[in-house]
Amino acid sequence: MTTVSNKLSHLDDSDLPQMVDVGSKAATRRTAQAQARVTFPADVAAQLHGAGYVTPKGGVFTVAHIAGVMGAKATSQLIPLCHPLVLDKCDIDISMPGDTALITCTVSCQGRTGVEMEALTGASVAALTIYDMCKAMSHDIVISEVRLLTKTGGKSDLDYTAQVQA
Template sequence: MEIANTTLTHLDEHAQPGLVDVSAKQPTVRQAEAEAFVRFEPDAWTTLAQAGFATSKGPISEVARVAGTMAVKQTAQWIPFCHPLPIDGCEFDLTPEADGMRIRCRVSTTARTGVEMEALTGASTAALTLYDMTKSLGHGTEILHIRLLSKSGGKSDFTA
């Protein structure tokens, strides 16, 4: 049975997945921002705060920022139907809060398609890196609320 699809752009008229053809689109400035939240167990969070958010592996925020940036640049290698994009800019904010770290990743490009997946991949990878760097303090750490906050520059803008 073939399913006609008019809303999921990565499926063709036979419901087969594929890369979307963006060749008819004009390149525009595209931006996206995503976030993730890493919540730590209270004892682990206290230990991290007292250590200045550094472990024997290094300063957790800085290593997470580097890992997230590397992931942004490799998103098309990880997500099958993402187009490889030139990344014009990538910024991270890692902010300690009451019981964890909020990660925000902003990405920009001038291209025919957006950078939502790049921003989400960057925030997710930074969160995974925080987990990896702090797992010796306990495995009760949670990665929460990975979400797109905004996107602009395409046919439709979005703000959460």
């Protein structure tokens, strides 16, 4: 269980938003992995499995994969006060056992701040893309459980994978 300090790092002494100064931190290898779930109605899942995950818009998982990488790379443009990072690697893995697509985004860089937001953004954008690619089939598609699985580098390493049920 992690604790939150009383002083939020993104607020200055006057409680105004600020970008955290990471200039004095040592650059270290940073990694993070996040996951999102997209759950389909049974008939839509069956259609996707039967069609090889292709809809009239194209290959659902192929497009979602590219979108997830693009989302991870654009995180600092989307999340206020987020530092721009040069990513060394961004992998998007999408599997669909049954009615649920599981998206895992793994990101790494050499930097002064973590890549958790990039991993979460990559997984989220891939999930949103899957929804967009499939919404003509149903609007009863549910995106859920966007969560951090692991992070390494910096002050502490975290591993939540044991808490995640596939």
